[in-house]
Amino acid sequence: MKDTAITTACLPLLNQIPFGVILLQKDLSIRFWNRILEEWTGIKKEEIEGKNLIEQYPSLNNPSVIGRFPEVFDGRTPVFFSSQFHPNLIPSALPDGTLRVQKGSVIPVCFNNEIHAIFSIEDVTDLVRQVTAYRKMRDIARQELEERKKAEDALRIANTKLSLFSDITLLDIKNQIAISQGLVSLIENDLNNKEGIHSTVSDIIKQLVNMEKSIDLMREYEKLGLNPPQWYPVDKEILHASLLAQSYNIETDPTIEGLEIFSAPLFEHILANLLENAQEHGKSKSKIKISFRNNEESGILSVESSGMGVSRDRKKAIFMKGYGKKTKLGLYVSREILSMTGILIDETGEEGKGARFELTIPKEGFRFSSTTRSRST
């Protein structure tokens, strides 16, 4: 394999090939500049032949391009330039004003019995655009697939929990019916005791109200099984939650601007429940502050109030089933629903200073809407 030999007579052939070709002497002066390069750059061969390549294109004068030419002239080794590292070897604009993306190679040739180099430059703009478009499509498809998988997983968990919730709630209703039946028997056995009847009827009404609440709760649970988790814009959900909890003294920190959280259905009820609990454990008119912080591995949404807070011995108890339910959901159910998308909930406030409910959200479970993303990430 000897160096390829070319003659002056061969040079016009280089005008026929569809990429840029420069014939270079060892001192990097340009011996030949082909027609494609004239087209790309607008520089005629008469204007550039005989001139030094580096003087014409100073950007090439770096170790990764010109620094490798001795390999060609002295080592007879071809050199290859990829579009990733050298996208604009001989800068030239396309009709739309963008620069052509190029790749190149340099091979040694023997011209007039002297070692020369052929520097060829190929336009790979279309290829790069196609690969870039393919990558975007692939990423979108991959993201959609991940979201679908995430939603399916959450729906599966939701259905399991739903079945559990339904069993528990049905048991509650059955107990309430048994209590009511017992109370009716009391009335039947003592029909002349008007005062007793009045009090027992009032107890029966309480049981009926409880049953109604249980049935309402079951209806809400049904939503968990019907709808997959979704992205909730936190600022809008706070407004919704404040109406549900009738809690209007809320201060939202700028850190939640554009924040979206991936949660199972009823997220607005969960927020309402947190507002209600923050209010209950704070001063009567204390402001509830809602903020967000990003901790690399997770994001933390914090709902806090100042006031007495939650005593140490009740921090776990407040998350137990049946503990305080003014709105539809209690903290127990809220915790169960949040866990479907990997969100944890804890009370981290200091007794005597205030209550603080924190949602710890996995990093794939929160994002910022595109308008605010650049500022927030």
Place this chain on the structure above:
Amino acid sequence: MDVDKESLDAITETINIGVGKSASLLNQMTGSHIRLRVPKLSVVRFKELEGTNWNFSGDEVMSTVMLEFQGNFSGVTAILFPPESAASLVMLLSGENEPGPEMDAIRMETLKEVGNIIINSVMGSISNILSQHLSFSIPVYYEGKLSEVTAARRNMEDDDWVIVAHTHFQIESSNIEGKILILLEVGSLEHLIGSIEGVQN
């Protein structure tokens, strides 16, 4: 011909000088902190190549950059990467933020340039020791099993020599592995070892 330990050490050092030079150029090009080294080198007969301990399976599809050379000393130099190493290396060197192990056209071209830089430096070191010019073909990128890569050298004889340089690419905290294979046609190894001994003496 037996290859003694001293000769092996000398070939390892020659190749290490080459990969060291290429690491320095890649550092300049990419701004990454790259270390390339050849901790282990073996010289085997062509027929023994598939039985060599590769650390990766012979059935695995490799991303390969190959350069043929001729002169008194002829053969082919190939640098082989397991697919995930190839993609990781390209991503780390180019600062590309596209996850995934696929080697698309842009990544192949990038790997071809990286392979070209490494092979040229290694062959440059060898040429210097031989004090003679070798002629090279243009680099080609190929994806296939080891057997398919070696089949590209149809004129290799079973007893021809192959230098297998186990190469580690260390880029900041990552540790990527690749193999540099130099397939030498008959007589070439004696010539190379003779030249190396000549330089050492």
